[in-house]
Amino acid sequence: MRDSLSIIIPAKNEQSSLPGVLDGIFSCCTPLEVIVVDDGSTDGTASAASREGVKVIRHPYSKGNGAAIKAGARAAKGKTLLFMDADGQHDPRDIPRLLEKLYEGYDLVVGARAKGSQASIGRGVANKVYNWLATYMTGHKVEDLTSGFRVARAKKFREFLSLLPNGFSYPTTSTMAFFRAGYSVTYEKIHASRREGKSHISPLKDGLRFLLIIFKIGTLYSPLKLFFPLSVLPLLLGLGYYAFTYMTVGRFTNMSALLFTTAILIFLMGLVSEQITQLMYKEVGSEDDGRDSGKGTESLK
Known part of the structure; x- marks a missing residue:
């Protein structure tokens, strides 16, 4: 050792x-x-x-x-x-x-x-x-x-x-x-x-x-696993509010549309972040392979 x-x-x-x-x-x-x-x-x-x-x-x-x-x-x-x-x-x-x-x-x-x-x-x-x-x-x-x-x-x-x-x-x-x-x-x-x-x-x-x-x-591991549950909350709120307004006034309101849009945007943010994370680790691995094939790890003088 x-x-x-x-x-x-x-x-x-x-x-x-x-x-x-x-x-x-x-x-x-x-x-x-x-x-x-x-x-x-x-x-x-x-x-x-x-x-x-x-x-x-x-x-x-x-x-x-x-x-x-x-x-x-x-x-x-x-x-x-x-x-x-x-x-x-x-x-x-x-x-x-x-x-x-x-x-x-x-x-x-x-x-x-x-x-x-x-x-x-x-x-x-x-x-x-x-x-x-x-x-x-x-x-x-x-x-x-x-x-x-x-x-x-x-x-x-x-x-x-x-x-x-x-x-x-x-x-x-x-x-x-x-x-x-x-x-x-x-x-x-x-x-x-x-x-x-x-x-x-x-x-x-x-x-x-x-x-x-x-x-x-x-963001370091799997952003989608974090963003997906966050997107479910406005989705459920939107569905609940839509059910309420449909039974009371019989129509689809702007608030429901806003909540549904928010849910979609949060989910898409997680999806894009997931792809960026994969590229980030791929680049880190490529840089390390380059060091190993060359002169080795750089040391402080």
Whole structure:
């Protein structure tokens, strides 16, 4: 495993917690490399990461958690990529269990947070909604859509780098992309500890952003499965209103026509989005084939 495993840790102002995370990693396994991506920290995060066996990539300003993940994935040399947080929530002692699961034949293994691991009740409820919707969209049981503790095969993970956002929703995007591509995804139960220091997630700003994840789940996997149920609502309302007006005034009204038109437009939007999604994944696959046939994956200098 030491010849193939790269551990990638995005970090922003994690000077106090990062040393303990690194100590835990080196005490439980000997990876090929550990990469800490300092995402524009204003404290001593880079200094805390500077030790033997650790490669530090520094961003001149904060680009986002997803951007740090992408920078680490591009620079990694291992055939297996493991991602974990620098805030102490993820226990390095769980790494061997995630790797063992991966080598059973899976392409992506996600550390699914056990009950009581959520940082707040609100975030726990939101994650349940995300998991339920993702399960509906994919037809597979999704235990934890947003967990950042995960291990994947490097070649397959890099196929979707262009799809990953620079913000906090990279776990959602990568999970749905693996499902969409037909790769094998599974979950391994973990307990996430309460983070050290202050969270970088703003309840108001990122709360609104996380709401968009609901729609992003649909557009990443199968938009029609999201838009079709939405089109049924105005269709049923239109039928109900038409039945009411036909029995009371004996005619078809403009409101019924508007509801029927709305239903058709929503359905057509889903149909067009479905075709765009298929083209998007086709283009991503073509780009990856081109890289593999050439000089290989580009690395950061």
